[in-house]
Amino acid sequence: MxxxxxxxEMSRGAxxxxxxxxxxxxxxxxxxxxxxxxxxxxxxxxAYPIYYTIDLSFFKTPPGLQLKDKIFVGFDNYAxxxxxxxxxxxxxxxxxxxxxxxxxxxALGFAAALALHRDFLGRGVMRAILIIPWVISAVAASYIWxxxxxxxxxxxxxxxxxxxxxxRPPNFIDSVNTVLPSLIVVNIWREFPxxxxxxxxxxxxxxxxxxxxxxxxxxxAWQRFWHVTFPHLSNVSTVTILLLAVANFNSFIIxxxxxxxxxxxxxxxxxxxxxxxxxxxxxxxxxxxxxxLLFIILMTLGYFYVRALSGNERKERGA
Amino acid sequence: xxxxxxxxxxxRCAVAxxxxxxxxxxxxxxxxxxxxxxxxxxYVKSVAGTKDFDTAADCSKVTPLDYxxxxxxxxxxxxxxxxxxxxxxxxxxxxxxxxxYPNITLEDQGLTYNDLLDKFRTALLGNAAPMVARLQILGGxxxxxxxxxxxxxxxxxxxxxxxxxxxxxxxVTWQGVTYGVPTNNETMAFIWNADIFKRAGLDPEKAPATWxxxxxxxxxIHDKLGVSGYGLVARKNAGNTPYRFMPQLWAYGGGVFDEAxxxxxxxxxxxxxxxxxxxxxxxxxxxxRDKSVPVSALTNQQADNQPLFLAGQLGMMISHPSxxxxxxxxxxxxxxxxxxxxxxxxxxxxxxxxxxxxxGKRAVVFxxxxxxILKPEYVDGGKVxxxxxxxxxxxxxxxxxxxKLAWVGSNPGNLNGFLTKWMKTRLETTKFLDxxxxxxxxxxxxxxxxxxxxxxxxxxxxxxxxxxxxAMTVDEAAADAAKxxxxxxxxxxx
Numbered sequence: 001m002x003x004x005x006x007x008x009e010m011s012r013g014a015x016x017x018x019x020x021x022x023x024x025x026x027x028x029x030x031x032x033x034x035x036x037x038x039x040x041x042x043x044x045x046x047a048y049p050i051y052y053t054i055d056l057s058f059f060k061t062p063p064g065l066q067l068k069d070k071i072f073v074g075f076d077n078y079a080x081x082x083x084x085x086x087x088x089x090x091x092x093x094x095x096x097x098x099x100x101x102x103x104x105x106x107a108l109g110f111a112a113a114l115a116l117h118r119d120f121l122g123r124g125v126m127r128a129i130l131i132i133p134w135v136i137s138a139v140a141a142s143y144i145w146x147x148x149x150x151x152x153x154x155x156x157x158x159x160x161x162x163x164x165x166x167x168r169p170p171n172f173i174d175s176v177n178t179v180l181p182s183l184i185v186v187n188i189w190r191e192f193p194x195x196x197x198x199x200x201x202x203x204x205x206x207x208x209x210x211x212x213x214x215x216x217x218x219x220x221a222w223q224r225f226w227h228v229t230f231p232h233l234s235n236v237s238t239v240t241i242l243l244l245a246v247a248n249f250n251s252f253i254i255x256x257x258x259x260x261x262x263x264x265x266x267x268x269x270x271x272x273x274x275x276x277x278x279x280x281x282x283x284x285x286x287x288x289x290x291x292x293l294l295f296i297i298l299m300t301l302g303y304f305y306v307r308a309l310s311g312n313e314r315k316e317r318g319a
Numbered sequence: 320x321x322x323x324x325x326x327x328x329x330x331r332c333a334v335a336x337x338x339x340x341x342x343x344x345x346x347x348x349x350x351x352x353x354x355x356x357x358x359x360x361x362y363v364k365s366v367a368g369t370k371d372f373d374t375a376a377d378c379s380k381v382t383p384l385d386y387x388x389x390x391x392x393x394x395x396x397x398x399x400x401x402x403x404x405x406x407x408x409x410x411x412x413x414x415x416x417x418x419x420y421p422n423i424t425l426e427d428q429g430l431t432y433n434d435l436l437d438k439f440r441t442a443l444l445g446n447a448a449p450m451v452a453r454l455q456i457l458g459g460x461x462x463x464x465x466x467x468x469x470x471x472x473x474x475x476x477x478x479x480x481x482x483x484x485x486x487x488x489x490x491v492t493w494q495g496v497t498y499g500v501p502t503n504n505e506t507m508a509f510i511w512n513a514d515i516f517k518r519a520g521l522d523p524e525k526a527p528a529t530w531x532x533x534x535x536x537x538x539x540i541h542d543k544l545g546v547s548g549y550g551l552v553a554r555k556n557a558g559n560t561p562y563r564f565m566p567q568l569w570a571y572g573g574g575v576f577d578e579a580x581x582x583x584x585x586x587x588x589x590x591x592x593x594x595x596x597x598x599x600x601x602x603x604x605x606x607x608r609d610k611s612v613p614v615s616a617l618t619n620q621q622a623d624n625q626p627l628f629l630a631g632q633l634g635m636m637i638s639h640p641s642x643x644x645x646x647x648x649x650x651x652x653x654x655x656x657x658x659x660x661x662x663x664x665x666x667x668x669x670x671x672x673x674x675x676x677x678x679g680k681r682a683v684v685f686x687x688x689x690x691x692i693l694k695p696e697y698v699d700g701g702k703v704x705x706x707x708x709x710x711x712x713x714x715x716x717x718x719x720x721x722x723k724l725a726w727v728g729s730n731p732g733n734l735n736g737f738l739t740k741w742m743k744t745r746l747e748t749t750k751f752l753d754x755x756x757x758x759x760x761x762x763x764x765x766x767x768x769x770x771x772x773x774x775x776x777x778x779x780x781x782x783x784x785x786x787x788x789x790a791m792t793v794d795e796a797a798a799d800a801a802k803x804x805x806x807x808x809x810x811x812x813x
Contacts, residue, residue, distance in 0.1 A: 062810045064464045064769040067444055084813040151614035152547070152627065174617040176788045262555050263617040264781070264790040277813075279437040280556055281773045286813060 050295070057289035063282050070285065077289035086265060086273075087290075093180060094269040097255075098248040101187045106241055108188060109195020114225075116196070117203045127200075134193035142257035145186045149173050149258075173259055176266035183255055183267055187248070195240050202236035203229070235311060242305040249298060270294050351481045352735045358760050360753035368743035372735065374720065375419045378713040381477045381706075387422035388707035391699065393439065394453035395688055396429030399622050401728060402644035408723050416714050423707045432558045433620075436772060443467055447699045451708050453502055453690040453715070455558065456490045457765050457772050462691065463493035464769035469692045469703070472497040476713040482733050486685045486764045493767070500716045501732035503725035504687035506758035507562065507637050508751065509674060514667035515634040519543045526635075526671030530567055533635065533674055534601050534609070540634040541611035549605055550624040550636030551612040553783040559621040561765070561775040563637045564602070564783060566683045569763055570676030571598040575774055575804060578766045579682060585766050588808070590782065591794075591801035597677075599786055599793050606787045617784055625649065629661050640751045641727035643668055670751035672758060685762030687729060690715055730756060770807050778803045 025032065057077055059070035081087045116127050133141065148155045149172035157169020172182040206229050214224045252271045255261060261268035261276060268276070270290065278287035353366055375384060397406050413427060428449070430438060436458055442448045443462075454462070462468050473480050478500070480488060487501035513523035519540045527533045537548025552559045569579045573595030576585040589595055605612045613619060613627060625642060627633040629649050636642075646668065650661045675681040690712050695703045714720055722736035727749050736742060746752055765771050782800035785791040791799060 060810065063461060063773060063807070066465045066467070080811075080813050086813060146618070151618075152632070153630075169614070171614055174614050174788075176790055259618060260554070260556050262780075262784055263553075264784040264788045266788070266790070276556075276777070279440060280777055282440065283813070 053288045053291050053295075056285055057292050059285040059288075061282060061284040067284055073285070077286045078293075080286060081289055081293070086268075089265060090268045090270060090273045093267065094249065096180060097184060097187070097251065097269050098245055100181075100184045101191060101248045101251075102241060102244040104184070104188045105191040105244055106195045106237070108192040109197075109240075110199045110237075112192065112196040113199035113203055116200060130196060131193045133190045134197075136190075138190065138253040139257060141186070141190060142254050145254075146173070146258045149182055173267075174263060176264050179259055179263065179267045183258060186254055186258070187251065190254070191244060191247070195244065198236060198240040198243075199233065202233045205236075206232045235308060238308040238311075239305065242301060242308060246298060246301050246305070249294065249301070353737050355484075355760070358757075360757050363737060363742075363753065363756050364746055366738055367746055368738075368740045370718075370735065370738040372718045372739060374415075374714060374717040377477055377717060378419070378710055381713045382420070382710035383706075384420060385422060386420065386706050386710065388704040389424040389426070390451060390704055390707035390711050391449035392425065392427045392451045392453070392711060393435065393449045394427065394429055394690075395432050395435045395455050398431040402641050403648050404644060405641065405724075405726055405728060408726050412715070412720055412724055415720075416711065419714065420707075420710055423710060425711065433556060436776075442699075443697050446697050446701070448693045448697045450698050450703045451690060451692055451711055453688055454499075456487070456501075456504075456685075456687045456689060457558075457775060459491050459499050459689045459691060460493050460767045461769040461772055463491075463496075463498040467693060467697050468498040469694050470496050471499055471692050471712070473500050473716070476500060476709050476716060478713075478716065478733060482735055484685075484732070484734065484759075484762075486762060487687060487689070487732060489767050490687075490764050491689045491691075499689040499691040500712055502688045502690050502715055502721055503729040503732045504685060504759070504762070505639065505725070505729035506683045506685060506755055506762045507566075507639055507673070508754045508758055509635065509671045510628075510638055510642060510751075511635045511669050511671070512628065512631065512633070512664055512667050513669050514663060515540055515544060515546065515631065519634070523667075524669065526669070527674050530570055530598070530601055530674050530676060534604050534611075537605050537611040537635065538609040541609065544634075546632045546634065547613045547627065548609075548611040548634045550621075550628065550633050551602060551605060551616040552619055552621055552624065553602070553606075553616045553780060553787055554618055554620050555780040555784065556776050557620045557780070558776070560780045560783070562684045562686060563621075564598075564779060565763070565765075565775075566637065566673050567601060568595055568598040569682035570674065570680050571595070571601070572676055572678060572680060573598050575779070576766055579763050583766065585768055588801045588804045590779075590804060591797040594676075596793055596797045599782065599797055602783060603786050603793050607789065617787060629664050630657075631660055631664050637673060639728045640670070640749055640755045643670075643750050644727050668751075670754040672754065673761070681761045682763050683758045683761050685759075685764045687732060689732075727752070730759065770804075773807060774804055778807070 056070070058072060058074055060073045060076070061067055061070045065071075112130055116123055116130070151157070151169060151171045151174045154169060154172070156172070157166075160166040161169055171178060173179050210228050211224055214228050219227065250271055251269060252275065255267050255269055256272050256275065259267045261272045271294075274287045274290045274294070277283045277290065352370075354362070378384075397409055409429070413425065416425060417423075426449075432455055435454065439448065439452060439454070439458070439462075448467070459468075473482060480497070483501050484504050487504050488497065491497055491499035491501060509526050511526055516536075517523040519536075520543065521536055521539060527536050533549055540546060540548035552563045554560055568574060571594045573592055574589045576587060576589060577583045578585065606616060613624070613633070615623065621636070621638055624633060624636050624638075625645055626649065628636060628642075629646050643665070646661070646665050650658065650665060653661045673681060673683050692703060692705070692708050692712070695701055715724070716733050718731065718733050718735035718739050719741065721733040722731040722739055722741050722745070725731050725736075726745060731737065731742075765775055768774075778800050781803070782796045785799060786793050786796035790796075
């Protein structure tokens, strides 16, 4: 429609002759006008903070100075981060946290979706119950889990001791070896309903006639799943996994409330470490450099996310 | 020449005389209201109730009572570990201020100890701070060094510098300028459960005299009764950790710097000295070797130790006199047989001086809070109503309210508070208060440096966690912490 309008205007000779990109912009000027307010808002709330963070990442911010008195240090903050043992430890924690949480949340959510896709008595109730962890406040959930795990009088420990399975309560969150897996369990518990909902929506798009045809052709349950259902879910699976991965890279509430990144940095992930550096230790410059690195990783994931969405659209158009 | 010299001498003499007369008439040479050299429980009792104060009348000299204005306040207030009576006193304070200054609009916001610094720093970055902030003792120097605070001394709000503890004044002074007024000063004491001591075969009426004895008794209690001996706290980003570990560190002769000496210079880092390592080793022995302290010490704060103590699962801990009242508040929440068990614990609560190090050195953190006025450019709205701010600070730091707001958890910042009738009431109604006031002369302030919050809230707890989790040996953890402090002071490190 806009092209036609543009051509009409051009034919009237009401506008100067324009070529290339400028001409296209002029032709689509109404479209740009419509999206301008959104672009302005995005520039203020997204682009400027990104620019400021990148700029800040080149400065040192000692505790005795105000932020405005920051000292230019070039790439020193990046060098300090990349040569720091803590950074690599935190990066390993972040990767462990993200990969394990994403993979297990997805697997559990997918399994739950498959189970709930079948028609059985009480399916609605089960679905509602399984969604509870996702709708409950993350802060409240973190405090509850902290008490469940408590190393001296947690519920799990009390039950295990009471049943004479263990002599003393297990140490979940006060040990460098068990703290991260313990937090990942909480994260999976909270996230799997999201994967479940996404996959349940995906399952409803699998054509019934294909499944019936496969059954008629003698395909067993596994073959129907693997050759019919699963291919239909590949795009929704990709999107779900990417969304989970981005959310997990950005996780903060559960590790911060339950352990504050401890003990001995064993449960620090990137976001909690950035928060501690910025707000606990006022290393704004280092925290900004950290954030820039995280931004690059998340943008890469975002690129794949957009590609996955575009792939979906292309397929839909092709269909 | 001679006449000129004579004239100059006469002039100097006249100026000096005028200055001396002026100084004598002000508070510069005023004597402290209490004799700190005589400090003892008996002395504190003898001076209580000996002087009357009229807060409204005193503050009206600073800001007229009919003054019309507005003041915003953030304060480190009560939290989950405080007793109900303190909550009530805070309510009473704000009601009294509003009644005394009915035309001043006070917008107050209470924050917990662990949240205040982060929120305050963030607000300052956005020039959205309140006009007045009451900060933990650890925070004043940092914000003064950064230039956020206005110079403010007790004389500006109607009091004398001598009305406050010298150690407390150090914490509000940066490069010779005073930037705040102390509101309260605290020293903690050692608390133990006499019943647990008795059942473990220890003298129920005698606290461990040294930290080495704490380690030994903690093990005896754990081995004999299966409950935790000492309430170790090693959580990061929690004020409770340095308040409990630093007395141990200082008692062994260690320190972050030389802050435990009479005239600290803060030049040499001593976290990796043999004495500091000995203190860390004591914690290691309790947590790792003997397993005689709560496993949850790494994620716990004192508020988590309180229910453990009340449940008879903890033999000893360091805390305020308020813990006795907290236990009574918690008792009200118990049901069934738990009530009797809790009552037994409360009946068996004992308070004593914090143990000494091997050389007889006794130390405790000289803690507390200070109140400050922000510079207008960092305040939300860009203005500070000075008369209203001073009225609030005069009210808060008055003998009456600096005492009442410190009722059971602390001590009045204004030494005149010890002379009031309310101090007498406090001594009569607050069990074990005399023990914690007896610890005041042993108080050591945190280093008055802008880096102190990071050192105390992050580096020291990190050192403990690194050693206690086995992530590092005691030597490595001490060396790592010392390096972090050196890096921090040098402006580097991550």
